[in-house]
Amino acid sequence: MHEFLVFTISGLTTAGIYAISASGLTLTYVTTGVFNIAHGATGMLAAFTYWQLAVAWGWPVPLALLFCVLVAAPLFGLLLERVVMRRLAGAPESTRLVVTVAVLVVLVSAAQWLWDPSTFRRTQGLFAGRGFEAGGILVPYNDVVVLGVAAAVAGGLWLLLHVSRAGVAMRARVDDPSLAILNGARPATSARLAWMIGTSLAALAGILIAPKLTMSAIPLTLLIVNAYAAAVIGRLRSLPMTFAGALVVGLAADYAIGYVPKISYGQQYLRGVLPVIPVLVLLVALLVLRASRLRGKPALAIREITPTPTWAGTGVFAAAVAFGAVIAATTLAKADLYSSTALWGLAIVGLSMVPLVGYAGRISLCQLSFAGIGAAVVSHAGGGSNPAALLAAAAVAAIVGAVVSLPALRLSGIYLALLTGAFAVALDNWIFQLPAFTVLGDQFALFTNGTLSVERFAVGPLDTTSDRAFFLTGAALFLAAVAVVVAVRRGELGQRLIAVKESPAAAATLGMNVRLTTLAVFTLSAALAGLGGGVYASAVRSTTPDAFSFFTGLTLLLIVVVAGVSSIGSGLAAGLLLGTAAVGSATGDDSARVTATVVGLAALALAANPNGLIPSVLRPAYEPVRRSPAVLAGSVGAITALWVLTLVDAVAPNVLPLGVLLVAVAAPLVARPLAGRAAATAGTEPAGRDEGLSGPLEWLGFDAPVGRADLDAIDARLALDTARLDTGPHLASGKTVGEARVGAA
Amino acid sequence: MTPLVELRGVRARHGRVEVLHGVDLAVDAGQVLAVLGPNGAGKTTLLRVLAGLHPPSGGEVLLGGRRANGADPVDLARRGLCLIPEGRGVFPSLTVRENLWMTTHRPAGLSRAEVEERAVARFPRLGQRLRQPAGTMSGGEQQMLALARALVCEPAVLLLDELSMGLAPLVVAELYASVRAIAADDVTIVVVEQFAAAVLEVADTAAVLVEGRVAAAGPPADIAGQLSGAYLGGAPPADHRPAGTT
Numbered sequence A: 001m002h003e004f005l006v007f008t009i010s011g012l013t014t015a016g017i018y019a020i021s022a023s024g025l026t027l028t029y030v031t032t033g034v035f036n037i038a039h040g041a042t043g044m045l046a047a048f049t050y051w052q053l054a055v056a057w058g059w060p061v062p063l064a065l066l067f068c069v070l071v072a073a074p075l076f077g078l079l080l081e082r083v084v085m086r087r088l089a090g091a092p093e094s095t096r097l098v099v100t101v102a103v104l105v106v107l108v109s110a111a112q113w114l115w116d117p118s119t120f121r122r123t124q125g126l127f128a129g130r131g132f133e134a135g136g137i138l139v140p141y142n143d144v145v146v147l148g149v150a151a152a153v154a155g156g157l158w159l160l161l162h163v164s165r166a167g168v169a170m171r172a173r174v175d176d177p178s179l180a181i182l183n184g185a186r187p188a189t190s191a192r193l194a195w196m197i198g199t200s201l202a203a204l205a206g207i208l209i210a211p212k213l214t215m216s217a218i219p220l221t222l223l224i225v226n227a228y229a230a231a232v233i234g235r236l237r238s239l240p241m242t243f244a245g246a247l248v249v250g251l252a253a254d255y256a257i258g259y260v261p262k263i264s265y266g267q268q269y270l271r272g273v274l275p276v277i278p279v280l281v282l283l284v285a286l287l288v289l290r291a292s293r294l295r296g297k298p299a300l301a302i303r304e305i306t307p308t309p310t311w312a313g314t315g316v317f318a319a320a321v322a323f324g325a326v327i328a329a330t331t332l333a334k335a336d337l338y339s340s341t342a343l344w345g346l347a348i349v350g351l352s353m354v355p356l357v358g359y360a361g362r363i364s365l366c367q368l369s370f371a372g373i374g375a376a377v378v379s380h381a382g383g384g385s386n387p388a389a390l391l392a393a394a395a396v397a398a399i400v401g402a403v404v405s406l407p408a409l410r411l412s413g414i415y416l417a418l419l420t421g422a423f424a425v426a427l428d429n430w431i432f433q434l435p436a437f438t439v440l441g442d443q444f445a446l447f448t449n450g451t452l453s454v455e456r457f458a459v460g461p462l463d464t465t466s467d468r469a470f471f472l473t474g475a476a477l478f479l480a481a482v483a484v485v486v487a488v489r490r491g492e493l494g495q496r497l498i499a500v501k502e503s504p505a506a507a508a509t510l511g512m513n514v515r516l517t518t519l520a521v522f523t524l525s526a527a528l529a530g531l532g533g534g535v536y537a538s539a540v541r542s543t544t545p546d547a548f549s550f551f552t553g554l555t556l557l558l559i560v561v562v563a564g565v566s567s568i569g570s571g572l573a574a575g576l577l578l579g580t581a582a583v584g585s586a587t588g589d590d591s592a593r594v595t596a597t598v599v600g601l602a603a604l605a606l607a608a609n610p611n612g613l614i615p616s617v618l619r620p621a622y623e624p625v626r627r628s629p630a631v632l633a634g635s636v637g638a639i640t641a642l643w644v645l646t647l648v649d650a651v652a653p654n655v656l657p658l659g660v661l662l663v664a665v666a667a668p669l670v671a672r673p674l675a676g677r678a679a680a681t682a683g684t685e686p687a688g689r690d691e692g693l694s695g696p697l698e699w700l701g702f703d704a705p706v707g708r709a710d711l712d713a714i715d716a717r718l719a720l721d722t723a724r725l726d727t728g729p730h731l732a733s734g735k736t737v738g739e740a741r742v743g744a745a
Numbered sequence B: 001m002t003p004l005v006e007l008r009g010v011r012a013r014h015g016r017v018e019v020l021h022g023v024d025l026a027v028d029a030g031q032v033l034a035v036l037g038p039n040g041a042g043k044t045t046l047l048r049v050l051a052g053l054h055p056p057s058g059g060e061v062l063l064g065g066r067r068a069n070g071a072d073p074v075d076l077a078r079r080g081l082c083l084i085p086e087g088r089g090v091f092p093s094l095t096v097r098e099n100l101w102m103t104t105h106r107p108a109g110l111s112r113a114e115v116e117e118r119a120v121a122r123f124p125r126l127g128q129r130l131r132q133p134a135g136t137m138s139g140g141e142q143q144m145l146a147l148a149r150a151l152v153c154e155p156a157v158l159l160l161d162e163l164s165m166g167l168a169p170l171v172v173a174e175l176y177a178s179v180r181a182i183a184a185d186d187v188t189i190v191v192v193e194q195f196a197a198a199v200l201e202v203a204d205t206a207a208v209l210v211e212g213r214v215a216a217a218g219p220p221a222d223i224a225g226q227l228s229g230a231y232l233g234g235a236p237p238a239d240h241r242p243a244g245t246t
C-alpha cells in the first residue's frame, strides 16, 4: 500500500507534466491548425537552457525558471511563428508535418552542437528534492508544485479559450479566418499569442521533466513526445480529455516503473518496455478511438504536382546512375569505396518513401524501422552467403508493413504520422534492444549483443564479398527497385494512389477500394525498405540498432522530401548524403549533425515549394542537356576521357571528381542557349505531329497559317465528317493568330 | 453632401482575370443600396473590395470622402464597417454567446451582458440557444445570429451578401424585415441579393451589376421595371436557388 501511494504520487506528477506539455500542443493545433511535431524538441531545448543558467552559470533556480518559461520561450515561440509557422497557412497537411519534423531535427542537432553530448549533465527537481512527511510517505515539494502548476495551467487555458476575448478570437480564427478579420480580430495576433503560450508550456514541461534522466537531446525530446499520447486521447481538441489522457499516460508509466521489475518471468525482455509505455498508450489510443473523431483537416491551397515518370526518362536516369556507379567503383580509393557501399541500401530505403509519401501522400515515420527489420532478417538468414536472405528481408518487412498498415488504413495526416512514429520509437527503444529470445525452439536475437553481423551474398559466379563487386551489385539492386517504383506509378496502382490522394471521397464514389490500395502501397514500400535495410547491412557488414534509429529515420525522410518526394532521384539523394563519405570528408566528425542541420534548414523552405528540389530546380536545369545530343555526348565524352586517364594513372585521382563537378555545372549552362536557338530555327518540335496536320495540334495557327488540310484532319480526328465546325475568322482567312490580332487592332 | 460610400472606376481581379471592370457606385449616409446581378457578376468581389478583404487593382474606394484603397480590413471593421459574408456568417464551433462576444471591441464600453441583451431583444429566438454551438443551428437562425452580431456593434456601414442564400421565402421575409428596421436606424447599407423583390422593397436605390460593370442604376421602381427580362425573373423562386451556384 505504501509503495502504491509512492508510485501514485510520482505518477500524478508525471501526469501533470504531460498535461502541461500536451495542452500546449493542443492549444497551438486548435488555434493554428499546425501539429507541431517539434513541440517536444522545444521543451528539450528549454531544459538545456535551464541547465545552462541554473547549473552551469549558477543563477538562482526561480530566476532561471522564470527566465526560461516567461522570457526565452515566448520569444522563441514568436521567432518560430515568424520564420516558419506563418508560412504554413494553406500548405498541405503533409508539408506542415514535414516542416515541423524539420524543426525538430534542427533543434536536436543545435542542442547537440551547443551542448557536447559526451559531457554528463543533470538537473535537480525543484527544492533540491526536499519534501514533507504525510502518512509515512515522503512527498517531495517538487511534486506538489508540479501538480499545482498543472492545475493552474488547466484553469488558465480554459479561461483563456472560453472567457477572454483573445482566446475566443483564437478559436474563431480556426473556424473562419476571414470572418474573424471582419469581426475585428487580428489574425497575426492570435497566432503569435498561441505560439508564445504553446512554446512556454513546452518549455515548462521540458524543465520539469528533465530531472528524470540525464540530459541528452534525443531521449529528452522523446520523453516529452510521450505527452503526445495524452493529446491524442484528447483528440487534439478537448483540453479536459487531454488532461484525462495525461493521467492515464503518467500513471501507466510510473506504475510500470514500479511494478514491472517485480515480475519474475522474462525480466530481461520487459525491462526495455518501460520507457516506451507512453508510446504503447499512444498506439492503443490511436487504435481504439473512433476513426471519425480522428479526421485530419483538409487544407490544400498549394498543389503538389506529381508528373508521371516516363520510361525514356527513367532510362536516362538509370544510364547515368550506372555510369556513375562504374566510375566510382573503379576509381575510388579502397577506404572511400568501403565507406560508400552503404549508399545503395539507404538509397533504396529512401526510394521506398516515394510510393507511400509521394504518390499516396501518407507520411510514414517508420521506413527506417522496416529497414532495421530487413537488416536483422538478412543477418539471421544470410549465413553462408545466401542471396535469398535479401528476398526474405523484403518479405518479412512487407508482412510487418502490412500489419502496421492495418490500423493505419483508417488514419491519415498527423494521426498516421504519430502511429508510424510510435511504432518506430517502440522498435528503436525496445524491440531492437531485446536480448536473445526463443521462438518455436529457435534461438533468435534481433541484434545479437547489440550488433548484427552480416555476410555478403554470392550467387553462382557473382561474389559480392569485395567492395567493388558489392558496390556495383548495390547499384543494380537500386535500379531494379527504381524500375519497380516507376512501373507501379505508371500502372493501375499508381493511378489509384494519385486518385486516392487527390480526393479520397471521389475515389471511393468511383468504386475504388481505398483500403486495399493503401494496404498495397504500405506493403510495397515496407518491402522496399526491408530490402534496402538488408542491402545496407550487407554493405557495412556489422551494424547496430543506432543505424535504424527514429531520429536517423526523420533525417532520411527530410532529405527525400527536400529532394522531391515524388521523384525517383530523391532516394539516391538520401543515399548520397547519408551513405557516402562525401559529406563526411567535407565536414569531418560532425557529418551526421551537419547533414541533419542543413537538411532541416532546407526543409523549412518547403512551405513555399512543397514539390522539392528535383522537380522544381534540377529537372528544369538539366532538361535542355537531355534534349541536346551534342552537349550530352560532349559531357559523357569528357567524363569518359577523364575516367580513362584516371584508370591509367595519367592524372591525379582527385581530378576526376572535380571534372565531373565542372561538367555537371557547365552542361546546363551550355545547353540552355543551344536549346533556345534550336527551338527558334526548328520552329516547332517535330515530335507529336499528328496525322495529316502541318504541325502539332496545339501550335496550329500560331506560327503558320492553318490550311484546309489541317481543318479536314481535325474534323476526321473528331469524327466530324458530317457536321462542319464553325471556324473562327482568322482560320478562315488563312492568317495566323498573331496576324489576325494585328489586323483587328 | 459627399456620399458615405463611393466607388470610382473600381477594378478588381482574381489572379489574371479581371472581374470588376471599372465600377462607379455611391451611397449617401443612411441610404440603402441594393446591388442585383446574375451569378458570377462580381457582387461578392465588390463587397470584399469595400470591406478591405480584396485589394482593388484600379480605381478608388472612398469611405466618408476619404480614400480607403488597401485599408486594413481589421481597421475598417473596428471603425464600423461590417460585412456579413456569403454563406453563413457565423463561427460554427463557437457557441451563440461566444459568437456575440466577438463584437465586444465595438462600440467601446459595451459589456458582454449588454451585447447579449441587445441581440436577444432583436431576435428572441437566439435567447434559448446561447450555449449552443452556432454550427448546429438552422440556416435561418444562423443568419439571424449573423445579423444580430452585426447590429449590436452599431455599424456605420453594413454590407450584406445574399442573406437569403438557401433559405425559405418566409425566413427571407423575416430577415428583410430586420434589415428594414436597421435601415430605419440610419445605418448605411449595401445589400447584394438575387431575390430582387425582397430587396427592392427595402432599397432607396438599386444597381444592376452584369459581368463586372454597372448595367443600370436608379430608383428601385425603375430597376424593377427593367428586370422583367431574362436573368432575374423578378419574383423570387419559390424554392432554393438552383444547385451549383455559389
Ligand SMILES: Nc1ncnc2c1ncn2[C@@H]1O[C@H](COP(=O)(O)OP(=O)(O)OP(=O)(O)O)[C@@H](O)[C@H]1O
Pocket: B014, B015, B019, B037, B038, B039, B040, B041, B042, B043, B044, B045, B046, B086, B245, B246
Ligand atoms: N477566389 C477566386 N479565384 C478566381 N476567380 C474567382 C474567385 N472568386 C471569384 N472568382 C470569379 O470572379 C467572378 C465574380 O465572382 P463573385 O463571387 O464576385 O460573383 P457573384 O456576383 O457574387 O456571384 P454569385 O451570385 O454566384 O455569388 C466569377 O466569375 C468567379 O468565377
Ligand SMILES: [Mg+2]
Pocket: B043, B044, B045, B086, B161, B162, B246
Ligand atoms: Mg456572391
